[in-house]
Amino acid sequence: YDGMIPDSIRGVMEIVVADTGNKERLLSAVRAIARSERIGGIIGMTDGALENVAWVAREAGFPFLNWDAARRARNKDRTRAICRSLGIPAPRFARARDLMGALASARKIGFPCILKASRGTGSAQVVLCRSEREAEAHAGRLITEVARLGGVLLVEEFVKGPLYSMEAVTFGGKTRVLGFTDRVMGSHPYFTEIADSFPVHFAPEMESAIS
Numbered sequence: 001y002d003g004m005i006p007d008s009i010r011g012v013m014e015i016v017v018a019d020t021g022n023k024e025r026l027l028s029a030v031r032a033i034a035r036s037e038r039i040g041g042i043i044g045m046t047d048g049a050l051e052n053v054a055w056v057a058r059e060a061g062f063p064f065l066n067w068d069a070a071r072r073a074r075n076k077d078r079t080r081a082i083c084r085s086l087g088i089p090a091p092r093f094a095r096a097r098d099l100m101g102a103l104a105s106a107r108k109i110g111f112p113c114i115l116k117a118s119r120g121t122g123s124a125q126v127v128l129c130r131s132e133r134e135a136e137a138h139a140g141r142l143i144t145e146v147a148r149l150g151g152v153l154l155v156e157e158f159v160k161g162p163l164y165s166m167e168a169v170t171f172g173g174k175t176r177v178l179g180f181t182d183r184v185m186g187s188h189p190y191f192t193e194i195a196d197s198f199p200v201h202f203a204p205e206m207e208s209a210i211s
Contacts, residue, residue, distance in 0.1 A: 117142055
């Protein structure tokens with residue numbers, strides 16, 4: 001990160017390297033800074049660190065995303081189950097912990113289907129499988145990723161359509177929508193996010209449906 005800091009602000013910014021993958025070490029780093037500096041707030045810059053940052057914020061007394069909410073959001077299988085229980089439309093899915101379970105679920109859901117790590121980020125652990133042969137070829141690598149990231153392997157229905165995300169800020173129980181982001185995706189079978197576009201301007205009929 002040091003090379004990313006412009007010379008104009010280098011004298012007023014200090015970077016402390018901390019292990020965002022370990023919440024106890026991250027909290028220790030924050031508390032060490034707090035002994036000599038006043039910390040005005042804490043933010044999380046990546047999905048992968050969000051859960052631990054939320055825990056640190058709770059322990060250190062900073063306003064931030066609720067830790068339980070962060071845990072549910074960072075585990076896609078939990079998010080899918082919550083959506084299903086609330087009647088929110090979502091792709092059909094199944095959890096798998098090994099190759100045989102993944103293939104059985106893929107056959108049940110049907111091809112093409114999606115394999116993904118439940119705790120992956122940036123679509124890096126997401127792959128489209130058009131056949132059982134492709135599912136078998138990709139599942140082994142993803143199961144290894146799941147072992148590294150935690151969580152489970154998800155087998156999901158492949159749903160075609162545009163991809164948008166809503167950007168919002170919630171504070172004091174009130175949510176303010178900032179806008180919507182569109183994405184430029186790489187070619188299948190992967191879903192690499194190449195670029196983002198914000199804000200997206202929808203057609204009037206879509207804006208009406210969203211509101």
